[in-house]
Amino acid sequence: MTELLSIILAAGEGTRMKSSVPKVLHSVGGLPVVSHVLRTAKAAGSTIAVVVGPNHEAVEQAVTRFEANAHISKQMERKGTAHAVQQARAAFEAAAGHILVLYADTPLVTRETIAEITERLDGGADIVVVGFRPDNPTGYGRLLTEGNRVLAIREHKDATEEERRIGLCNSGILGFRGDTLRSVIDRIDNKNAKGEYYLTDAIELAAGDKKRVDFIEADADELVGVDNRVKLAEAEATFQEFKRIEAMENGVTLRDPKTTWFSWDTEIGRDVTIFPNVVFGPGVKIADNVEIRAFCDIEDAVIGEGATIGPFARIRGGAELGPDVHLGNFVEVKKSKIGAGTKAGHLSYLGDAEIGSKTNIGAGTITCNYDGVNKDKTIIGDNAFIGSNASLVAPVTIGNGAYTASGSVITQDVPDDALAFGRARQETKPGYAPKLRELALAKKAAKLAAKGK
Template identity: 85%
Template sequence: MAELLSIILAAGEGTRMKSALPKVLHPVGGLPVVSHVLRTAQGFGSKVAVVVGPNHEAVEAAVTRFDPSCQIARQEQRLGTAHAVQQARAALEAASGHVLVLYADTPLVTARTIGNIVSKLDDGADMVVVGFRPGNPTGYGRLLTEGSQVRAIREHKDATDAERQIGLCNSGIIGFRSDALRGVIDRIGNENAKGEYYLTDAVELATGDGQRVDFIEADAAELVGVDNREKLAEAEATFQQFKRKEIMAAGVTLRDPNSVWFSWDTEIGRDVTIFPNVVFGPGVKIADNVEIRAFCDVEDAVIGEGASIGPFARIRGGAELGPNVHLGNFVEVKKSKIGAGTKAGHLSYLGDAEIGAKTNIGAGTITCNYDGVNKDRTIIGDNVFIGSNASLVAPVSIGDGAYTASGSVITEDVPADALALGRARQENKPGYAPKLKQRALAKKAAKGK
């Protein structure tokens, strides 16, 4: 395959997003939309140049964080797509193979579409335009075709009534032989309704030079551009549908697919069952034969083979769960490592902890990891029994085989095989309960006056 350069246009202001955050940094599937485009380009081993607008330091930072090797170019004045491509001149002049012009606000373009463009260029096309057929073509440029060739692209504002009846629209994505793009980019003018330099005018220039301009059609769903909150939601919904199909095809059972939400990097093994209303944030890896019950929220976590999670569990912050771990309802785990076969069945918070294998965490257990300034760790060994309603005040260590009595506040280390009791001695006062009740009733009556 010829060397590939992807020029990603990310200079748009995105005013319709009504946001202080640049539109290309809004997330879809937990990843900024521009990073989706970078990721697709990287899949082809492409060199990347990203064109950003003025005062877009946040975009530059996000792009270079995701791909430190990419080149950054700046479009100080927004004078159109051809003008934007010109700002990446240094990368373009060095290109020797094919060039793709992609858009940072179109996050769902598939590898298949990129592959089809590259194949056409490899087959001898000088340019390849990506078209699609939206339900409502109003506002889109139209592809004026003749057989398999594109003769021109007409922007909606400049199109005749007859041209506006054409259903095949321009996505904006174009592939070029690098010498073909260099041959037309500086000849594009701005004689149009908006006075901008349109990259689409390259088609007529190329055909006038006798060059071959092909087109391919892509699914409209993958070409949604994120320029307002409605389109952002549409892109998210489409991404989720793509991801659900991918996950199920890999051997995962989704009890109610439309209620399960994934992130771009979610990794799930085979024979996993996911119940309704589960949300996966970024950084989740799940091994085989795991069960995630309803209403769980999981992010930045590794879950081992055979584990059972939920319902109503929250796993986050770098949590690592070993094989056959069981976490039940209303258990939260944060930045903790839990060993194989350990169980926490109900109503517990396990934060900044390291827990061994085959340990039982009783209902209502809390690792008290935060003193208002610092966060300290709780270390619990293998085969430990933590009684219900225990408060483990970090830093604290509980040895292998130890027991802590229910209701205990554990503030000191517990040796292996020891029983720890950290609670006040019970005292009974015969006949005192009615007095307390009468006192409470009198207080209530006084409030009613």
């Protein structure tokens, strides 16, 4: 297998994003767009070089978090794409195989497209250009072709009217044989309308050297570039459509696909049913035969086989739910482990807890895990029964088979099989209700009199 180096251009400011955040750090599917490109390049077996702009330390950090061995260089002045590639000279001069130029703001490019580029290079092409046919080609460079070969790429501002009628456009993605890139990169000039050094001029130079320049076509949806909020939304919509189709093809039932939202790393087993309006944040793994009912928000969570979640549940912060767990409406779980067959049907908050198997959590139960400074743990054993409207003040342990009475505030450990009360004794005053109503009506009348009504 021929070695592959990917040079990812990430120096753009993205001023049209109207953001203090560099455009390549805006997210699609919960992952920065630059990380999507890194992920695809790595999956293709490529080593990585990234060209960033000045004062882009946040971009550098995002790159090294995802690929610690990436070669990073800086383009201090923005003089065009060829000038940007030149900044990665140390990487491409040392490259033994093919060289791919990608763009950090094009998050949806696929491994299959990269594979097709490398296949063409392996088959004898010196340069491979990735083209596409957008609905509106205005603003894109046009591919000037003859048969299966590319003669030149003409930027829109430099194109004639006849050339602007060409529908086949340049995506910007190029594949080079290493020696071809090295032979042309320093001969590119800036004699064009913008006075910049265009990497696309390498095509004419290579053609003049009798080099073979091929093109392939990719789907326009795959090549959307994120340079403003509208394009960011388009990329998100396309990403979500890819993920929905992938999920359904892999055995997941989506009751209303367009209202299910995935993250880049969502993992879902077979025979899972997802109801409308469900959002998966990063870090979700769902086993087989799970049912996620409507209006659930789930992130950073593992859900075991046969579990039933929702509706209106929120699961987050490292939650681990065992097989056959049932969480009902308006239940929130954060950083908690819940054992097999445990149920929390209604209106509960379970945070920083470890709950055993086949335990019942009554409606309105709260683990009081935060004292304003520290977060402490609540431990509940197997086959326990937590009565409704219970407040469990951490740190506290409730044993196997134990009961807590409804309405209790539990502040001390409860042994196995014990029954714990933590509430005031009820006092009943016969005939007192009419007096309370009389006092309440008098209070209301006094307020109305004060207002002059």
